[in-house]
Amino acid sequence: MSRTPTAAVDRRRDLHTHSDLTDGTASPAAMADAAVAAGLHTWGLSDHVRADSDWVDEYLRLVRGLRRDGLEILCGVEAKILDSRGRLDLPTALPDLDYVLVADHQYPAAGGPVHPRDVARAIAAGAMLPADVVDELVVATCAAVQRAPLPVIVAHPFSLLPKMGLSETDVRDDHLRALAAACRTVDAAVEINGKWRCPSARIVADLSSAGVDLVAGSDAHRPQDVGAFGYVDVIGAVHQPGADAPWARPADLPSSRRERRVAVSP
Ligand SMILES: [Zn+2]
Ligand SMILES: [Zn+2]
Secondary structure (H helix, E strand, C coil), X not given: CCCCCCCEECCCEECCECCCCCCCCCXXXXXXXXXXXXXXXXXXXXXXXXXXXXXXXXXXXXXXXXXXXXXXXXXXEEEEECCCCCCECCCCCCCCCCEEEEECCCEEECCEEECHHHHHHHHHCCCCCHHHHHHHHHHHHHHHHHHCCCCEEECCCCCCCHHHXXXXXXXXXXXXXXXXXXXXXXXXXXXXXXXXXXXXXXXHHHHHHCCCEEEEECCECCHHHCCCCHHHHHCCCEECCCCCCHHHCHHHCCHHHHHHHHCCCC
């Protein structure tokens, strides 16, 4: 895959943050204040959901009720990929959220999520091959991107690899081509994650040159980390206002696209 030295992201937009509604330390209002203090023009709250989360309607109302001068506020959720078919740990009935972060929190095996420690043990015992593990992770991520019922960001891609004793050197160019193709099909973006400091500069450059939109996400769980994009600087991505996926401006999202995506059953 041909490579470019840099990718462009808008560092004044942070769509990956958590509040004390799930595992963050501060209220949604305090995180909104932090977004203003960080100089952002767009901020999204993306608390963790599971299939049985019954509070998403109330959560959306709360976030839609937040107002800060000069700040566009979006409401998303973060959901883990459950299995190699790309099913997501997401309620089947969802309100009109702006986006979903799909995340590799557990290893998405054919039969369902497996703790990465158990995968590491299986690799060490010779019961699983690293190449097969990465294959299945990429297949699952591509499937999740395609079947997600909302505009998608792939959150902290490949953050699972070190937890399984693997690294991004186990990710081949054909894996990245497959991921890029899946993302391009549905205009999904891939995140450069400030907390997990992934993916690497090589993967960012490959995905960027393959036409994938990159977004910076802090994954902030406390106010002082909102808009903290030090890792973006480390890998050399350039700041370009408006560089992100067009759906980051929800008014621009064609209704036909949203309808088509919602029609995909979970
Ligand atoms: Zn996550
Ligand atoms: Zn997160």
